[in-house]
Amino acid sequence: MSKLSIYFDKLDAALNKYQAYWNFVPFQCDDYPWQNPSLIQYLQLLADNSKLTHDEVCHQISEQFFPELTDAMQSIDFLQKQLVDDWYKPVPFWLQNGIHGRKITQVQQLSEQIKPKYPLLEWCAGKGHLGRLLSFQHNVAVTSVEWQKSLCEQGRKLAKTYEIQQDFIHADVLKQPATWLKPHQHVVALHACGDLHVTLLKQAVAAKVEYMHVAPCCYHLIAEQTYPALSALGQASGLTIAKAILKLAVQAQVTAGQRVANLRQTEVLWRLAYQLIRADISGETGYKSLPSVKKSWFSGAFADFVDWGINHQGLVLPAEINFADYLQRAAVKQKFIQQLEYVRHTFQRALEHWLVLDKALFLEQSGYQVEINYFCPYQTTPRNMMIVAKL
Structure with a gap:
C-alpha cells in the first residue's frame, strides 16, 4: 500500500x-x-x-471532539517546499506586468519548482503568466491553452512584447479533444477549476503525458450533482459529497x-x-x-x-x-x-486533502510516480497543494 x-x-x-x-x-x-x-x-x-480566532476555535474543536480527524491530519507529511516568502528568485519587473496581488507570488513559487525536460503545455492558462515566466526562466517553448479568446490575444501580445517562446491555443477543453497533449510533454496547471483539472488528468493519462504539475482549485465547479471520485479508493469510499458540500473545501480565505x-x-x-x-x-x-x-x-x-x-x-x-x-x-x-x-x-482542510489525494491516487493507479507537496505558504493561497506526477 x-x-x-x-x-x-x-x-x-x-x-x-x-x-x-x-x-x-x-x-x-x-x-x-x-x-x-x-x-x-x-x-x-x-x-x-x-x-479566539476562527482557526483557533477550529483547532480546539478538532482536538477536543474529533481525535481521529486530528490524528489523520497530523499523519500527513507532504513535502514543505521551503515555505518562506523570500526564497525564490526575483522576477524582472517588466515580466510582472499584468500580474496582480498575490498571484505573482504564487506564479513565482510554483515556477521555481518546475524543471522542464520537455516542451511545456500550460492548461487553462488565462493570459499565460505561469507559462511566460517558465519560458523565461528555463528558455523553453510553452504552449498555453485557454478558452477565453480575449485572454489568448492579451497573452500573445505580452509574449511578443517580451520575446517569450509562448504560443496560445484558443480552445474549450471540456468540449474539444485535447489533441495537443502528447507523451513527451510537461503539463502545468495552476488553479484549474473543477471539471477543468479533472478533464486534464483523464486526458493526460490517456495521452501518456510524461510529467505533470497540477494545483487543483474550486472542486465544486463540476457538471455532476455529486463528486465523481476518480481513484479506486475514492470510488469505494462510503462518502457521497454533493456540489453544495464541495464548496466547504475552498472556504478557507487568507487574503x-x-x-x-x-x-x-x-x-x-x-x-x-x-x-x-x-x-x-x-x-x-x-x-x-x-x-x-x-x-x-x-x-x-x-x-x-x-x-x-x-x-x-x-x-x-x-x-x-x-x-x-x-x-x-x-x-x-x-x-x-x-x-x-x-x-x-474544522473539516475543511481534511476534505480538501481527501479530494486532492483522490486525484493523485488516480494518477498513481494509472502508472505514475506521484507526490503531493505544498508549493507555497498557506498564507499566500489556501489552494497551495500541488500534484507532481511522472510516468
Missing part, C-alpha cells in the same frame, strides 16, 4: 465517522444536525471568549480584508432575513436559495435586496413590512449558523 493510500484511508475513515458534523448545509438547519451535548455546550459558550469580511457577514444576515420573509409570504418553510450577486449589493439597502429576491422568485411583497424585525430574527439565526460553521470548517 502506497503512502498516499495510507493517508487517504485515514482521512476517509475520519470523514466517514464524523460525517454528521460537516456533510450538511448550515442555512438549511434549524437545529444541531448531531447529538453531542458537550460540543453544543462548547459552541454556546464561545460568545464568552471572543479572543480577504476587513471590508470584504464585513460584506460577507452582511450578506449572510440579509440572505437569512430574506428567507424568513419568503417563508412568511409563500408559506413554504424549506430553504430556497438565491443566486450569487456582486458584493456591492451588500453596501446598499436591505429593502433593495429583498425587492430583487422577491422579483427573482416570482413573489409579491406586502404593502407593509417590518424589515427591522426580520433582520433582528435573522441575527439570532446567524449566530447559530456561525456555531455550525465553526464545526464544519
Whole structure:
C-alpha cells in the first residue's frame, strides 16, 4: 500500500465517522444536525471568549471532539517546499506586468519548482503568466491553452512584447479533444477549476503525458450533482459529497480584508432575513436559495435586496413590512449558523486533502510516480497543494 493510500484511508475513515458534523448545509438547519451535548455546550459558550480566532476555535474543536480527524491530519507529511516568502528568485519587473496581488507570488513559487525536460503545455492558462515566466526562466517553448479568446490575444501580445517562446491555443477543453497533449510533454496547471483539472488528468493519462504539475482549485465547479471520485479508493469510499458540500473545501480565505469580511457577514444576515420573509409570504418553510450577486449589493439597502429576491422568485411583497424585525430574527439565526460553521470548517482542510489525494491516487493507479507537496505558504493561497506526477 502506497503512502498516499495510507493517508487517504485515514482521512476517509475520519470523514466517514464524523460525517454528521460537516456533510450538511448550515442555512438549511434549524437545529444541531448531531447529538453531542458537550460540543453544543462548547459552541454556546464561545460568545464568552471572543479572543479566539476562527482557526483557533477550529483547532480546539478538532482536538477536543474529533481525535481521529486530528490524528489523520497530523499523519500527513507532504513535502514543505521551503515555505518562506523570500526564497525564490526575483522576477524582472517588466515580466510582472499584468500580474496582480498575490498571484505573482504564487506564479513565482510554483515556477521555481518546475524543471522542464520537455516542451511545456500550460492548461487553462488565462493570459499565460505561469507559462511566460517558465519560458523565461528555463528558455523553453510553452504552449498555453485557454478558452477565453480575449485572454489568448492579451497573452500573445505580452509574449511578443517580451520575446517569450509562448504560443496560445484558443480552445474549450471540456468540449474539444485535447489533441495537443502528447507523451513527451510537461503539463502545468495552476488553479484549474473543477471539471477543468479533472478533464486534464483523464486526458493526460490517456495521452501518456510524461510529467505533470497540477494545483487543483474550486472542486465544486463540476457538471455532476455529486463528486465523481476518480481513484479506486475514492470510488469505494462510503462518502457521497454533493456540489453544495464541495464548496466547504475552498472556504478557507487568507487574503480577504476587513471590508470584504464585513460584506460577507452582511450578506449572510440579509440572505437569512430574506428567507424568513419568503417563508412568511409563500408559506413554504424549506430553504430556497438565491443566486450569487456582486458584493456591492451588500453596501446598499436591505429593502433593495429583498425587492430583487422577491422579483427573482416570482413573489409579491406586502404593502407593509417590518424589515427591522426580520433582520433582528435573522441575527439570532446567524449566530447559530456561525456555531455550525465553526464545526464544519474544522473539516475543511481534511476534505480538501481527501479530494486532492483522490486525484493523485488516480494518477498513481494509472502508472505514475506521484507526490503531493505544498508549493507555497498557506498564507499566500489556501489552494497551495500541488500534484507532481511522472510516468
